[in-house]
Amino acid sequence: MVIPCPVENKIEAGTDRLAEAAVRVGLNVRHGQQVIITAPLEAVPLVRKITKHAYKAGASLVTTFYADDEATLARFSNAAEDTFDTAATWFADGMAAGFREGAARLAITGGNPALLSGQNPDLVSRASRAASVANRPALELITSFAVNWNIVAAATPAWASLVFPGVPEPIAVSRLWDAIFSASRINGEDPVADWAVHNDQLHRRADYLNKRRFAALHFAGPGTDLTVGLAEGHLWAGGSSKAKNGILCNPNIPTEEVFTTPHRLQVEGYVRSTKPLSYQGTLIEDIEVRFADGRIVEAHSTKGESVLMRVLDTDEGSRRLGEVALVPHSSPISQSGLLFQNTLFDENAASHIALGQAYSECMTEEGGKTTEALAARGANSSLIHIDWMIGSGEISVTGLDAAGGTVPLMRAGEWVTAV
Amino acid sequence: MVIPCPVENKIEAGTDRLAEAAVRVGLNVRHGQQVIITAPLEAVPLVRKITKHAYKAGASLVTTFYADDEATLARFSNAAEDTFDTAATWFADGMAAGFREGAARLAITGGNPALLSGQNPDLVSRASRAASVANRPALELITSFAVNWNIVAAATPAWASLVFPGVPEPIAVSRLWDAIFSASRINGEDPVADWAVHNDQLHRRADYLNKRRFAALHFAGPGTDLTVGLAEGHLWAGGSSKAKNGILCNPNIPTEEVFTTPHRLQVEGYVRSTKPLSYQGTLIEDIEVRFADGRIVEAHSTKGESVLMRVLDTDEGSRRLGEVALVPHSSPISQSGLLFQNTLFDENAASHIALGQAYSECMTEEGGKTTEALAARGANSSLIHIDWMIGSGEISVTGLDAAGGTVPLMRAGEWVTAV
Ligand SMILES: [Zn+2]
Ligand SMILES: [Zn+2]
Ligand SMILES: [Zn+2]
Numbered sequence: 001m002v003i004p005c006p007v008e009n010k011i012e013a014g015t016d017r018l019a020e021a022a023v024r025v026g027l028n029v030r031h032g033q034q035v036i037i038t039a040p041l042e043a044v045p046l047v048r049k050i051t052k053h054a055y056k057a058g059a060s061l062v063t064t065f066y067a068d069d070e071a072t073l074a075r076f077s078n079a080a081e082d083t084f085d086t087a088a089t090w091f092a093d094g095m096a097a098g099f100r101e102g103a104a105r106l107a108i109t110g111g112n113p114a115l116l117s118g119q120n121p122d123l124v125s126r127a128s129r130a131a132s133v134a135n136r137p138a139l140e141l142i143t144s145f146a147v148n149w150n151i152v153a154a155a156t157p158a159w160a161s162l163v164f165p166g167v168p169e170p171i172a173v174s175r176l177w178d179a180i181f182s183a184s185r186i187n188g189e190d191p192v193a194d195w196a197v198h199n200d201q202l203h204r205r206a207d208y209l210n211k212r213r214f215a216a217l218h219f220a221g222p223g224t225d226l227t228v229g230l231a232e233g234h235l236w237a238g239g240s241s242k243a244k245n246g247i248l249c250n251p252n253i254p255t256e257e258v259f260t261t262p263h264r265l266q267v268e269g270y271v272r273s274t275k276p277l278s279y280q281g282t283l284i285e286d287i288e289v290r291f292a293d294g295r296i297v298e299a300h301s302t303k304g305e306s307v308l309m310r311v312l313d314t315d316e317g318s319r320r321l322g323e324v325a326l327v328p329h330s331s332p333i334s335q336s337g338l339l340f341q342n343t344l345f346d347e348n349a350a351s352h353i354a355l356g357q358a359y360s361e362c363m364t365e366e367g368g369k370t371t372e373a374l375a376a377r378g379a380n381s382s383l384i385h386i387d388w389m390i391g392s393g394e395i396s397v398t399g400l401d402a403a404g405g406t407v408p409l410m411r412a413g414e415w416v417t418a419v
Numbered sequence: 420m421v422i423p424c425p426v427e428n429k430i431e432a433g434t435d436r437l438a439e440a441a442v443r444v445g446l447n448v449r450h451g452q453q454v455i456i457t458a459p460l461e462a463v464p465l466v467r468k469i470t471k472h473a474y475k476a477g478a479s480l481v482t483t484f485y486a487d488d489e490a491t492l493a494r495f496s497n498a499a500e501d502t503f504d505t506a507a508t509w510f511a512d513g514m515a516a517g518f519r520e521g522a523a524r525l526a527i528t529g530g531n532p533a534l535l536s537g538q539n540p541d542l543v544s545r546a547s548r549a550a551s552v553a554n555r556p557a558l559e560l561i562t563s564f565a566v567n568w569n570i571v572a573a574a575t576p577a578w579a580s581l582v583f584p585g586v587p588e589p590i591a592v593s594r595l596w597d598a599i600f601s602a603s604r605i606n607g608e609d610p611v612a613d614w615a616v617h618n619d620q621l622h623r624r625a626d627y628l629n630k631r632r633f634a635a636l637h638f639a640g641p642g643t644d645l646t647v648g649l650a651e652g653h654l655w656a657g658g659s660s661k662a663k664n665g666i667l668c669n670p671n672i673p674t675e676e677v678f679t680t681p682h683r684l685q686v687e688g689y690v691r692s693t694k695p696l697s698y699q700g701t702l703i704e705d706i707e708v709r710f711a712d713g714r715i716v717e718a719h720s721t722k723g724e725s726v727l728m729r730v731l732d733t734d735e736g737s738r739r740l741g742e743v744a745l746v747p748h749s750s751p752i753s754q755s756g757l758l759f760q761n762t763l764f765d766e767n768a769a770s771h772i773a774l775g776q777a778y779s780e781c782m783t784e785e786g787g788k789t790t791e792a793l794a795a796r797g798a799n800s801s802l803i804h805i806d807w808m809i810g811s812g813e814i815s816v817t818g819l820d821a822a823g824g825t826v827p828l829m830r831a832g833e834w835v836t837a838v
C-alpha cells in the first residue's frame with residue numbers, strides 16, 4: 001500500500017480543476033481551434049493538464065512556449081550591452097499570425113516577479129521596451145478580443161517565496177497554490193457553474209454602470225481626492241467577454257473588477273496608492289501623484305521612486321490613464337490580505353487605475369475604433385499598461401453625471417447599490 | 420565538506436563542453452546574431468549552458484522552444500480524429516522569418532524515438548505530414564544554408580532506456596551522455612582544435628571525390644549490388660560548411676560522413692540494410708529493396724514492413740534517393756556498436772543512402788538552383804528525408820567514371836586511399 005502525500009494530492013487535484021476552468025471557462029475552446037500557451041518552465045505540470053483538457057474540449061493543436069527565468073538572467077550576466085535592443089519580432093509576428101488564423105491564447109503567469117530587480121535598470125528597460133514594441137501587434141489582437149483568450153496563474157518557487165517570505169519553499173508553494181485555487185473560484189463542487197454565477201454578477205454591475213453613463217468618477221479617501229473623467233462612449237466591462245470570433249471567454253481567472261476607459265485629458269486631483277505596486281521586481285510604495293488635464297504632473301513614492309519616474313517617462317501616454325476599475329473591498333482576494341506582486345491578483349484586490357494603454361474593448365463602436373478616433377474620444381495610448389491600486393475599506397466612489405448630479409457608488413470600499 | 424557526486428559532475432562538465440562546442444564549432448555565433456533553439460523539455464540543463472555560451476559569444480537574443488513528449492501523447496490520447504491534419508504553420512513561418520532576418524538555428528535532438536510507436540499509425544502519419552508541410556519553408560532555409568545551423572544531442576531518460584534496454588534509468592542516461600560526448604569529439608583537451616583537424620580531414624575527402632567527378636558509385640556486399648548514379652553537378656560535402664551569411668558552421672555534431680546527391684532516375688540494383696532503421700518509434704529491420712530507373716520497385720523488411728510501405732508511399736519522391744554518404748567502418752560511432760535509434764548518430768556509423776529530399780547544398784551553382792533546374796539535373800524532391808544504413812565492414816564501394824573506368828574507394832568498409 002502506498003499512502004499518497006496529502007499536499008501533492010491536493011495540488012494535483014486543484015491544478016486539474018484549474019486547468020479545466022482555464023479551458024472551459026477561460027478560453028471556452030471551440031472544436032478544431034488551435035491553442036497557443038505561454039508559461040514559465042516551472043508550470044509544466046499545469047500546462048500538461050491544460051493540454052489534456054484542451055484536446056478533450058476539441059482543440060486541434062496545442063502549442064506551448066516556455067519561458068525560462070534562468071535563460072533571461074543568463075542574458076543579463078553574459079550578453080554584450082550593445083545587443084539589448086533586440087527582440088524576437090519574428091516570433092511575436094508568428095504568434096500574431098496564429099491569432100489571425102483563429103488560435104486561442106492562454107497565458108500562464110507565475111514567473112519570478114523580482115527576477116530582474118538586481119540587474120542594470122537601463123538594460124532591463126531597453127530589453128523590455130524592445131519586447132513591448134515587438135509584441136504590440138500580437139497584443140493588440142488580444143486586447144481587441146480578435147480571439148478568445150485567458151490568463152491563469154501557476155505557483156512557482158520563486159514567486160511563492162516572495163509572497164510568503166521566510167516560509168520554507170515547499171510550504172510557500174503549497175500556500176500559494178491554495179491562494180490561487182481559492183481566488184480562481186475553483187474550490188466549489190461545480191466551478192463552471194460557480195463561474196456562471198460570478199460572471200452574471202459582474203455583467204449586471206457593468207450593465208448598471210453603462211446605463212448610468214457617468215461623465216466622471218470621484219474617488220475620496222485618505223490622501224485621495226481624484227476626479228476621473230470617462231472617455232466619450234466608454235463601456236464598462238467585467239467577467240466574460242464575447243470575442244470577435246463569437247466565443248464567450250473569461251480573459252482573466254481570477255477576476256473581480258468592473259472597468260472602463262478614463263478620458264486621457266480629464267483627470268484632476270491627487271491620489272495615494274493603497275497597496276505597493278510591484279513593477280519588474282521593484283516594489284513601489286506609497287505612491288502619491290497629482291493629475292492636471294489628465295496628466296501626472298507630480299509624483300512621489302517612499303520606495304522605488306526612480307523606477308516610478310522611469311515608468312512615467314516611457315512615452316507620451318505613460319503619464320495618463322488607460323483604465324479605471326472598481327473592486328469591492330470584500331472581494332476574496334482583498335480578504336486574503338496577501339500582496340501577490342502579480343497584477344492578475346493584486347488588481348482584483350482593490351479598485352485601481354492603470355497608467356498607459358486603454359482597452360478598445362471598453363469603448364462603443366460609435367465614433368469608430370481607429371487609433372485616431374479612439375484618441376479623439378479620450379482613450380489613451382502607450383507601450384505600457386500598469387495597474388495601480390487605489391481602493392481600500394476607506395475609499396468612497398461617487399458617479400458624476402454630465403448635468404452635475406452625483407450618485408454614491410461605493411462607500412467604505414463597498415457597493416452602495418445591489419444589482 | 421561535501422563530496423560531489425562523480426556522475427553528476429562528469430555530466431555537468433561534459434554538457435558544458437558540449438554546449439561550448441555547439442556554440443563555437445556548431446553555430447560559430449556572430450556578434451549580434453539571434454539564436455533560435457529547439458529542444459526536448461528534458462534538455463533544460465544543456466539549453467541553459469548553450470544559452471550562456473551563446474551570449475558570451477555575442478548572441479543578441481537566444482529564444483528556446485521546448486517540445487514536450489507528454490503533450491504530444493496527450494494529443495493522441497484525447498484529440499478528435501478530425502483535427503490531426505492541423506499544424507502550427509504560423510509558428511513555422513515565424514521561425515522562417517527569424518532565419519530570413521539572420522537568426523542562427525540550433526536543434527537539440529533527444530526526444531523519445533519510440534514515442535508514437537503505440538499510437539494509431541494513420542493519425543501519426545497525418546500529423547507528421549501536416550507538420551512537414553508547415554515546416555517546409557523553414558527547413559528549406561536550413562538545408563540551403565541561408566544561416567548557420569547545428570544539431571547536437573541531449574541524453575533523455577526515454578531515449579537512454581531504448582539505447583540501453585534493461586539498464587537502470589540513471590545509469591542508462593549516464594552511459595548515453597558518455598556515448599554522446601565521445602561521438603561528439605569533445606573529450607579532448609581542446610575540442611575546438613580537435614574539430615578543426617576533423618573538419619580538415621572531411622574537407623580533404625570531399626575535395627578528393629569532387630575532383631574525381633564520378634558518374635556513379637557501386638556498392639557491393641552481402642545482399643547488395645547497387646549502382647547509384649550521381650546527379651549532374653553533384654557536390655560532395657562533409658564537416659563544416661560556409662552558410663550564405665558567410666559564417667562557417669558545423670551543421671551536425673557529431674558528423675563522420677561525406678555525402679552528395681544521387682541522380683533520382685539513375686539508381687539500379689538491390690541493397691540490404693546493415694542496421695535497423697528507427698522511424699517514428701518503429702524499428703524497420705533487414706530492409707531489402709530493388710531499384711529500377713532510380714525508383715524502389717520492390718521492398719521488404721522482416722520487421723516494420725507496413726511502416727516502410729507507408730513511408731515509401733508518402734509522395735512522388737519518397738521512393739527515390741536524395742543522398743548517398745560514405746562513412747568508414749572504423750568511425751568512432753560505428754565502433755561504439757550502439758544502435759542510437761537517432762539519425763544524427765546512426766547515419767554517422769555507416770555508409771548510407773537517404774530516401775527523399777536532396778540537399779541543394781550538394782549541387783553546383785552551374786545550371787541553377789531553382790526547384791525545376793535541380794530536378795532536371797537529377798536532384799530528388801520529397802517531404803521526407805530518411806537516412807538508411809547500408810555500410811558495414813563487408814561493403815566495397817567503387818567509383819565509376821563516365822568513360823567506364825573504375826576506382827576502388829572503400830574495401831571492407833574502409834577508405835582505400837588516404838587524403
Ligand atoms: Zn483592471
Ligand atoms: Zn489593467
Ligand atoms: Zn547523411
Ligand SMILES: [Zn+2]
Nearest residue numbers: 742766773806
Ligand atoms: Zn541524411
